[in-house]
Amino acid sequence: MSTSRDPDAPQPPAAAPEAGAGAEAASAAGAEQLALIREEVRAARKRRKAAPSAARLPVARVAVDKALSHLDQYFDYSVPARLDAEAVPGARVRVRFGGHVEDGRRTGGSLVDGFVVERLAASDYPGPLAPLRQVLSPEPVLSPELLRLSRAVADRYAGTLADVLQLAVPPRHGRAEAEPSPEPRPAPPAPEPGGWARYAHGESFLRALAAGEAPRAVWTALPGPGWPGELARAVAATLASGRGALVLLPDGRSLERVDAALRALLGGGLHVALTAELGPEERYRRWLAVSRGAVRAVLGTRAAMFAPVRDLGLVAIWDDGDASHSEQRAPQPHARDVLLLRAADAGAAALVGGHVVTVEAAQLVHSGWARPLAADRAVLRAAAPLVRTVGDRDLAQDAAARTARLPTLAWRTARDALERGPVLVQVPRRGYVPRLGCARCRESARCGRCHGPLEARSADGLLHCAWCGRPEAGWSCPECGSTRTRAVVVGAKRTAEELGRAFPHVPVRTSGRTTGREGVLATVPDRPALIVATPGAEPVVESSELGGAGSAGGSAGGYAAALLLDGWALLGRPDLRAGEEALRRWLAASALVRPASEGGTVVVIAEPGLRPVQALVRWDPAGHAALELAERQELGFPPVARMASVTGRRDAVADLMSLIRLPEGAEVLGPVPAPAPAPGAGAQPAAHAPAGAPAGAEQPWERVLIRVPLGRGAALATALKAARAASLARAGRGARAATPPVRLRMDPPDIG
DNA sequence: AGCACGCCGACT
């Protein structure tokens, strides 16, 4: 690293004498020379100290890139005159941080990166200011809006600004930065409504976007291949109003579909896609084009949630229930929340869409913040496939199901559909945690006090609550009164092979991370085949418009049928969202099937009486979400309450909990034993104790859940942050080094 | 995280 721009860097004096050799070095002459050198160095330092500061606004307030939880604050530095022009607000700088004062001058410390937050005429810091060492680039990458957003996200998630800035500002790439960004293109004309005409308020939503207004909607997308086009038109309408748009997709495949739709609508040059696949240089190039205002529309995966779109007019998220919208790095913000913060800050429109409606989205409607955007029942019926169920009673009477593992109805449906086109078979992924349910009716077994899930944890044979840890001695099913439980889990490893045997003359292909050797397929041709896919990896059927094997009748395209075989595995997950998640995956697969009018049929192997199954049969995701929301309200579950988890070694958790000043109405659940996180999973790698460490050093991990009423989430985050800072400050150095810090998580997704 | 300051035991 060049030090030419660093005046304080230790440098040899200009006429450094050669080191004396042998005994002569210790002579009086040598000592005299050393003193002379020392004098020279001091004089040089003085000369450098005289380096003038900038005349105007000589102070730079800097957000230092050090994720110390008790140091979440700005630091002021003086701006040397030579850096005056470059040290603009938002610029990346390098400063010396953490040194000490030695006869009036600063030594030691390490160079850290940071961002200039603002330039000031004077600092309120009483001590002498250290100078900025280097301006890495005058590019103002941290705009005031991005800083405001990062601050808000840090506060909401009990994280530090430094952590969020790591997510919000991509690493610099010199070559990309040196290039000019393309000329901004003129705004396109407002688009025709297209598929939005199928929705009750679709056209008015699009008109409002084009008119520069800020409508907010929870969009229940119709089944079929139309939704990428609808998103593209929403973007185009926003661009037409002279504003920018940001659309987040859960994965690269869905992003490519929207990208293609937008290209078909507007041509290229008006938008960019931001995904991890691009690599750092190209990603930074595109990010800069957005930051500089050269491109006003962004399609991206979750890391693009911070994309610095200018004059933000619309934020949109597709399939907000998909787990990949949740950032894995601290402080683990959720893309939906970040987008909603941005919409509120910028006065932008918001579109939360998917085939399913999440409870969080339903709450946006319930609170009046957003309006529902859905099609009338008649339109929906014309677009949706027929959904049929196979429940336990059907299975019990079905000898074929026991041997072939494929119920008769499913087999017949597939056989008939294979005459007309491809058939999708959705099978569960492996690795789901078994959960306890009623042995008779499979209702999930929950704690009588806090409604957490019960688990058979220890050898004492008792059931324990996974949330509050209370043993549940006399559980009985609230539905049917049975007192027996059983693990509710299904494996379907050999589904593909078994199907192959059931349909010997049909090609079988697989799509999925773990399932097949082909990996995840984006598309499959529109011809008879069995496509076995895990949830989220379902390929789209290629459009048969241009030749191909399509029928002459002008088919809408899609699978002729889908078999959803993973019902129990999905519903049996130890998760609050199991029902919503099952419905989400079923709807995602079913939305790829042709309408019932063209013979499209879905068979789901699940009890027809269950709420998500009924919602699938009636294709009523909004109704399902409303019921879920009402139930969460009753039980005090998120998102009606806000929750946080505190995970760490027993002492560390106990210490933090003893220091925290909880907001009013807070409820502490636990602690309960928790698995020690994998080293790579969290922010910091867990320090391994040396082999000879005393046995007491290896403390078990525990987790506490804290639940507060809606509206106290911010207070809870603040309290957690303060408690962690106090805990870190109190812990001795040795203790701090030996114990990995507690992990705080707002809105934990995996609370059972 | 580094790094220095500060206040108590064995040494030239």
Add this chain to the structure above:
DNA sequence: GTCGGCGTGCTC
């Protein structure tokens, strides 16, 4: 009397 142990606190 000092050298140095690491407990405690600060870093613009």
